Amino acid sequence: MDKKKLGFWSIVLLTINSIIGTGIFLSPGSVAKSAGTKAPLIYIVAAIFTSMLAITFASAAKYVSKGGAAYAYSKAAFGDSLGQYVGVTRVIAASIAWGTMGTFVVRTTLKIFGFDSANLTYVTIGFLVLMIILLLINIFGTKLLTIISDISTIGKVLALVVTIIAGVAILAYTGTSHISELSSLKAQDGTPLIKEMTATTFVTAVIAAFYAFTGFESVASGSQDMEEPEKNLPKAIPLAIGIIAAIYFGIILVGIHLNPVALVQSKEVVVLASIFTNPILEKVVIIGALVSMFGINVAASFHTPRVLEAMAKEKQVPEIFAKRLSNDLPLPAFLFTAIFAIIIPLSFRYDSTSITIISSISRFVQFLIVPIAVVIFFYGKSKEPVLDSKKNMVTDVIIPIIALLLSILLLVKFDWKGQFSVKDSTGAVVTNVKAIVSMIVGYVVLPAIMFIYSKTRKESK
Structure with missing residues (x-):
């Protein structure tokens, strides 16, 4: 056994660290607003959906060990063209996710130090400073990255556990639950804020909760550095998600019983902190969120450029993105993805709700393609040779099909019209042009440019 490779429990911890980031600190309010008292159930449903997808990605990793995750799987299963499309859109999705997390860490930092977290100038300057810090961390190498990752894991889990324990203690001491206050909340027009659950509101709530589970898709990309990934990944990832789901369930349950009004109506960056009136507990949650967000940003700054680098090595994007510094930092790929991570939040004026939804939805291309790829690997119909791995009908066919159908x-059922609409200065609902343009550029224009580049390059040889 190679002691240098990650064992089962190391994979579990890696998964926990990759998933717990900004979502649970920021999304409970939107989930509670959509689902009301059923919010804890929504997180369980989101966890089940996540498990299906996570097992699917883990199964793909045992057939394809190249870097790039969804890009590598799609290219192996379907060939260069679709692989290139998935690769480009995955870079975009990862960059958007990075930008989303960057927005939250900057705004939280501004709040902690008493600055206006809604000031666009402050946030933009903070964003640029964050990117410079991340660049320096990457230049120093993986040792510093590992230390920050470990500190982040401890900080985020500790903050969430303290939140649950403190909340339960307060509820036990006071003997009072405020969950009934959810039904009395009113919108500006006087109608109930928490409406009856419909298929649309259920799906919207599940996607909002699902954002708190994203990150699992990057875990399997390092399968070549793990012990028996074909056995350990399909077990470790669902176990980690189960642990996370239990923590999330406890968080939302405490929140809607302790202070549901604050959870739903709070304008604070770290929504979770608003359920406490005790300033010490509030600070614990905010600092825990900041540590968690920063750690996830460090991880994103490492993984995101390497998807673009993997495509450059396959000559599907300009080869300059495959160039590395002497310390193995793919600098051109880093700078490209960092710029994209800055542009998207800026174009949305750092509106948390809009970029969170865009970040969640932008991942679904790979969630549709990878399940089909795994089934193709199982039946030996891939365009490129794959590893001769032990096949399993449940993890390689049944679960991927379920994941595909759920996606x-x-x-x-997703409320596309509602999520791509915003209120203007007069309160009127108008089309969110920036969101639509961003999706068109990311999922049509850029892939088309890369496809033309690749085709032209081949014809010139």
Whole structure:
């Protein structure tokens, strides 16, 4: 046994660290607003959906060990063209996710130090400073990255556990639950804020909760550095998600019983902190969130450029993105993805709700393609040779098909019109042009440019 490789429990910890980031600190309010008292159930449903997808990605990793995760799987299963499309859109999705997390860490830092976290100038300057810090961390190498990752894991889990324990203690001491206050909340027009659950509101709530579970898709990309990934990944990832789901369930349950009004109506960056009136507990949650967010940003700054680098090595994007510094930092790829991570939040004026939804939805291309790829690997129909791995009908066919169907269901039932609309200065609902343009550029224009580049390059040889 190679002691240098990650064992089962190391994979579990890696998964926990990759998933717990900004979502649970920021999304409980939107989930509670959509689902009301059923919010804890929504997190369980999101955890089940995540488990299906996570197992699917883990199964793909045992057939394809190249870097790039979804890009590598799609290219192996379907060939260069679709692989290139998934690769480009995955870079975009990862960059958007990075930008989303960067927005939250900057705004939280500004709040902690008493600055206006809604000031666009402050946030933009903070964003640029954050990117410079991340660049320096990457230049120093993986040792510093590992230390920060470990500190982040401890900080985020500790903050969440303290939140649950403190909340339970307060509820036990006072003997009072405020969950009934959810039904009395009113919108500006006087109608109930928490409406009856429909298929659309259910899906919207599940996607909002699902954002708190994203990050699992990057875990399997390092399968070549793990012990028996074909056995350990399909077990470790669902176990980690189960642990996370239990923590999230406890958080949302405490929140809607302790202070549901603050959870739903708070304008604070770290929504979770608003459920406490005790300033010490509030600070613990905010600092825990900041540590968690920063750690996830460090991880994103490491993983995101390497997807673009993997494509450059396959000559599907300009080869300059495959160039590395002497310390193995792919600097051109880093700078490209960092710029994209800055542009998206800036174009949305750092509106947390809009970029969170865009970040969640932008991942669904790979959630549709990878399940099909795994089934293709199982039946030996891939375009490129794959590893001769032990096949399993449950993890390689049944679960991927379930994951695919669930992804399609969520996309069909999703409130596209509502999420791509915003209120203007007069309160009127208008089309969110920036969101639509961003999706068109990211999922049509850029892939088309890369496809033309690749085709032209081949024809010139």
